[in-house]
Each structure stands twice: as C-alpha cells, then as structure tokens.
Amino acid sequence: MGIGGKAEAGTVNGTSWQERRRHRRKPVMWAARLETASGVVDCTAFDLSLGGAKLRLDGPVALHHPVQLVLARLGVIAAEAVWQGDGTLGLRFTEPAETVRAVLGCALPL
16 A cells, blocks of 8 residues: 555555456567458467467457457457557457467466
C-alpha cells in the first residue's frame, strides 16, 4: 500500500499485476505475424507464456476481437487482443494451455 493506505499504481488490492499472472512469461524475440479480421500485421513476439503474449507492432489492432498469432516454423495460436499502447499489444490466448505448449514445443519450454 502507498501513503495513506491507498493502493500504489499498477496494483489491485495491493497485489501487482506480475503477482497476479497465472503463467510465467519468457522473454523471446521472434518474428511473427498477427492475422486479424482486417488483415495481416507483421510483428515481433518478445514475451510469451502459456496464457498470452506481448508483441511489438506498427499500427493499431481492434481490441477484444479474435486474432491468430502465427509463429514461423512453430504454428498458429488463437488469441484475443486485450490491450495496446506505445507500439505494443497484449494477447490472451484462447487455446488451452496444453495446446499452446504443443505449438511452442521444445522451442520454448514453459
């Protein structure tokens, strides 16, 4: 808690967003593309977990709509764009964790 009993920025009930994550994130730097209803966007995945990804890309993507994250030589993971800002986009995978693990295979042990 912050001064005067107020929660600090980036916290909910005194818990940081990092502590609330269900899946450990792994840093990567993989070329990828995002397939959306309005087209294909080249991007770079730089943070992956069994539950989602953080991407760097140019241009906006509609939030709360289904997308496909295509990772070269690994496969496709269905997702939903959940936040965007400063050239980054957060995805929540809509596939079960076991399916994500199978797509990522031994390229990224999670």
